[in-house]
């Protein structure tokens with residue numbers, strides 16, 4: 001049985017990684033190793049019926065580790081993932097540090113599981129949460145109709161920025177609600193300016209920010225570039241056209257993506273539903289509430305805590321017989337991060 005370490009065990013994704021390892025009965029030799037910063041060293045966190053003490057990350061910590069799950073931010077991964085790999089561990093890295101490295105596979109367990117076996121650096125990358133959620137729903141449609149273009153607008157939860165993002169959303173919300181309905185209705189700029197915005201660029205509470213991550217090339221954000229580059233790599237479609245807009249919304253956990261998918265083959269709603277039926281890790285929730293149908297479409301709030309990606313609002317494009325519009329939702333901490341990392345670890349443990 002593998003000896004397992006979790007780097008960033010105290011964080012939002014690390015917490016889910018610990019839960020997923022236990023819930024899925026991942027075979028772990030002894031107790032897993034919980035690693036974080038000096039700040040958390042000496043504190044204890046649950047593992048099954050007991051607790052495990054958190055240790056500060058160090059080169060010695062990786063000795064004897066077979067699988068190391070990393071979610072402590074890109075700079076920690078850049079520094080420590082090669083150290084862990086040199087010590088003999090296979091690293092499953094949730095940061096963006098190695099995702100576009102040609103010698104590092106980028107794996108969604110339902111989409112390209114075989115890629116995990118070819119890892120010259122001993123590192124497997126876990127995709128960006130928004131891309132991951134979109135890929136689970138897109139792959140079966142790509143297999144059936146041949147994907148050529150994606151126009152995607154994301155609605156990303158505050159929890160995508162870690163525990164501190166969730167705290168900032170909740171604290172700002174409490175402050176704005178205390179300011180009262182009249183201020184919110186008549187002087188929004190004052191309300192927006194009245195809260196401390198540290199994790200996000202402006203007030204995220206009761207608001208929508210057309211800005212996830214940092215601004216980068218061509219006036220797109222790094223989060224938008226991830227959606228383009230990572231989709232191409234995961235689907236092995238280097239020429240795939242992707243038009244991304246990533247938006248932060250005041251949701252604790254659960255990312256949504258409104259996507260217009262264009263295919264080489266003509267596509268109908270009926271054929272799309274047939275292609276999606278039984279797709280791994282995916283649930284179709286799609287009904288208008290008319291003609292006896294249930295009203296069914298996924299929401300981020302209801303996706304929180306669920307393993308599956310959910311897809312609804314499946315519609316033929318109004319002008320183009322090769323395009324579909326869909327609304328895809330998934331728990332960004334689970335399938336968007338920790339669950340997929342543990343599923344990759346399961347693929348590695350089964351080799």
Ligand code: A2P
Nearest residue numbers: 008009010011012036037039040057072162163
């Ligand atoms: P710590 O709690 O000790 O700061 P999140 O994504 O929720 O913000 O979590 C980030 C994770 O990365 C936490 O587990 C955090 O540990 C860990 N981390 C942050 N800085 C370091 C560091 N310098 N060395 C090791 N782990 C770190």
